[in-house]
Amino acid sequence: MIHPIIQTWDKSEDCWLWEGITCDKSLNLSRNYFQYPNISFGFNRWKSLTYLNLSDSGFMDGSPLLDEISLLSKLVSLDLSLNFIWKLVDPLLLDNIKFQMLVHNLKELRFLILDSVNMSLVLPSSLLNLTSSLEYLSLHDYLQNNYLTRPIDHVEKPSLFLQEVYFSNNEISGSIPSSFFDLVHLTRVDLSSNNLTGTITLDMLSKLVDLEDLDLSNNCLLSLSNNGIAVNYSFPNLWSLKFSSCNVHKFPSFLRKAKRLNALDISKKKISGQIHKWEIERMSLQTLNLSYNFLTGIDLFGFGNLRIVDLKSNLLQGSLPFLSTTWASMLFFISRNNLTGEIPSSYCNTSLKVLVLANNRLGGKILECLGSLSDLNILDLQMNKFHGRIPNLFVNNCFLLTLNLNGNQLEGILPRSLVNCSMLEILDVGNNNLNDTFPHWLGVLPSLKLRIIDVAQNDFMGLLPSNYFKILEGMRDVAPTDKVKLEYIDDNMECFSGSGSCTVFTDSYKDSVKVVMKGLLVELTRILKVFTTIDFSSNQFHGPIPDELGELNSLLSLNLSHNSLNGQILSSLGKLAELESLDLSSNKLEGRIPEQLTKLTFLSVLNLSHDELVGHILEGKQFNTFSNDSYVGNSGLCGFPLTKKCEEPRPPSSQFDGENDFIAVFEWKFALAGYGCGLVLGLSLGYIAFTTRKPWWVVKKVEKYQ
Structure with missing residues (x-):
């Protein structure tokens, strides 16, 4: 039965005139699909x-929406960001004329958001000379669509x-005019x-009396002077001050x-x-953050x-610095230096969540008292000279996400207390002298979140038990990158409320492991959750x-x-549909080589050498x-690409369904001398970076679906 009030609604009238309907002055139509160019809304x-x-609505340049919006003279907030559909609809393009037509009547506008809108034909200074109420x-520019390329000219009407200006990830050139700092x-x-x-x-900076947060990072030729009458x-x-990858030579x-700098x-x-x-x-x-100096x-x-x-x-030498028991630091990164000696016992009395000492020359034994760090999420000691056994330091309520001990001189067995670390996603103990049976005892867990396990170059022995592989939930049914938000393994780390530490953490720590991948010993950093690997070699x-x-x-x-x-x-193995190596x-x-392996349409590296295989090599x-x-x-193998011809005709093969488009999760890049202004080949958009560790100069680069 229709409610009596609803029966009074007249379809010929605007809905806000209907009894029982109230309207405010806000309208959120984000994440729609306004691609129709000639429809008035x-x-x-x-x-x-x-x-x-x-x-995020994908409306096109020819849409009358912009003309209609320009008539909304009472607008206080306008958000046109992210208006494109990947590979289907180009980003919204605003040239100088369209932009001026859009905003000329919006005299009360206070908030304007144009992230990832193509503004390549608009002068940055015209953006700063908008309505005085802004x-x-x-x-x-999250996806390189804005392309602001011109200099910031004189700001005529500060x-x-x-209060807030965000022009990051564009191509703005030239110097910042002194008039910019008149935006006091x-x-x-x-x-x-x-x-x-x-x-x-x-x-210049002293004019900005209310300045709280300044980010000028990644402008290679921009300098900061300590001189001036405002010294x-x-x-x-x-x-907060971020001046990373700029032209500064001293503190x-x-x-x-x-005094308030946080x-x-x-x-x-x-x-x-x-x-x-x-x-x-x-x-x-x-x-x-003083890294890479x-x-x-x-x-x-x-x-x-x-x-x-x-x-x-850096070039830090000597012993690890002493950490006071009252020191509140929770994340400590001092990898890739020239430090020697042992881990001080004072580290066991801190509240560390992350301890990264990788790629130094540290030695001695791993402290068993590190097990008292009950909140420890990441322990990275790879590429040092630690020796002896891995201590039994994994407590009942283990919150460890990453354990990386690769490239040391450790011996003995894997500690059985590792079974307490049910949240573990990276286990890398490769390139040591461990002598143990396969860690089948991990099979007592109902599921494992492991996405990377590397025990290569050790002395493990025994069978590969089936019950272990049954519980590797982290390697099963992970959605591909085109269906999920890109997530990284270290995203499980907690953030520090109100400190801005989340952003700094993701910039500071990038999970790093070395795996043999596609014929190379490769270092992986900032690891996507869709990356999964097993290395038992x-x-x-x-x-x-x-x-x-x-x-x-x-x-x-x-x-x-x-x-x-x-x-x-x-x-x-033909069911491993995502397999690349x-x-x-x-x-x-x-x-024989099973015909089902031809289903592996992403496979780019295959090594079946030095076995006892027979028959025809697969084709297609x-x-x-x-x-x-x-x-x-x-x-016993014959056929292309071997020179040995097959004496018997190839048996008939079944046909599998068509090939998939090649969508890979990787971007390969060479790390050459320098960062920022230095030479970097194969620069990615930041999802995942690989750095080669052997002198191969040709690495297959595969297209990444963004």
Whole structure:
């Protein structure tokens, strides 16, 4: 039965005139699909509208929407960001004329969001010369669509209200004009990742009396001067300063007076020598990033406020710094230096969540008291000289996500207390001297979240038990990158409320493991959750390959080479639909290569050499791309690409369904000398980076679906 009030509604009237209907002045139509170019949506009738969100809606340049919006003179907030559909609809394009027509009547506009809108034909200064009421202006370019390329010209009418400006990830060139700093009420400025040049002086910055957050990172030729008549200015409100990858050669001494400074990032510069305690002791720092410099010493420990310290990739020498038991730091990165000695026992009395000491020359035994760090999420000691047994340090309530001990001199067995770490996603103990049976005892867990397991180059032995592979839930049914939000393994880390530490953490720590992948020893950093790999190579495993391996349908790399595995290659491996690299070489595998492997349409590296395989080499699809090296050392194999011809005709083969488009999860890049302005080949958009560790100069680069 229809309610009596509803029966009074007249369809010929506007709905806000109906009894029982109330309307506010806000309209959120984000995440729709307004691709129809000639349809009027009637926005021009809503004269009192103050808030309009049309973000992520894919409307096209010819749509009358922009003309209608320009008539909404009461608008206070307008969001047109992310208006494109990947590979279907190009980003919304606003040239100078369209932009001026859009905003000329919006005199009360306070918030304007145009992230990832194509603004390549608009002068940045025209954006800053908008209505005097504007407070918030955002043109972040998350997917390289804005392409602001021109310099910021003179700001003619500095707004008395503009507080936040975000122009990051564009291609703005030239110097920042002094008139920009006449926007005296700016509190947050983000001009990072552009092509800015010139010098910013203290006199310029001191005009921004309300400045809280300044990000000028990744502008290679932009300099910061300590000189000027405002040399004694205290920056009373400055809370965060990011000047990474800019042209700075020494510690900015003027920051000593910035007592409220909470987060400081001056990484990837050319700062050398030593930083002394007195240079930063008056600040309220919780986050300090000095990574990728040329520092030889630093005296900063004992500060109770520090929670994140990143000193990786410097020239630090000597012993590890002492950590006070009262020190509040929770994330500590000091990898890739020249440190020696042992881990001080004082580290066991801190509240560390992350301890990254990788790629130094540290030695001695791993402290068993590290087990008292009940909140520890990441322990990365790879590529050092630690020896002895891995202590039984994994407590009942283990919250460890990453354990990386690769490349040391550890011996003995894996500690059985590791079974307590049910949240573990990366287990890397490769390249040690461990002597143990297969860790089948992990099979007592109902499920494992492991996505990367590497026990290569040790002395593990025994069968590969099927019950273990049954519980590897982290390698099964992981959605591909085109269906899920990109997530990284370290995203499970907690953030520090109100400290801005989430962003700094993702910049500071990138899970790093070395795996043999596609014929190379490769270092993986910032690992996507869709990346899954098993490396059991160079041990003494024997027996057949478990059929359950074929159920790990999200596995991307499988390396069982250089063991004593026997039996046949299982046809169930053909179900590993995402597999890109398969290495079963140097075992005792026999029989024919199963035809089901031709289903592996992503497979780009195959190594079946030095086994006891017989029969015809498979043809078609990916198998037409493999070379002689994939099959050498199998006297019973014949056919292309081997020179040995087959005496018997090839048996008839069944046809599998058509090929998939090649969508890979990887981007390969060479890490050459330098960062920021240095030479980098194959620069990715930041999803995942691989750095080669052997002198191969040709690495297959595969297209990544963004």
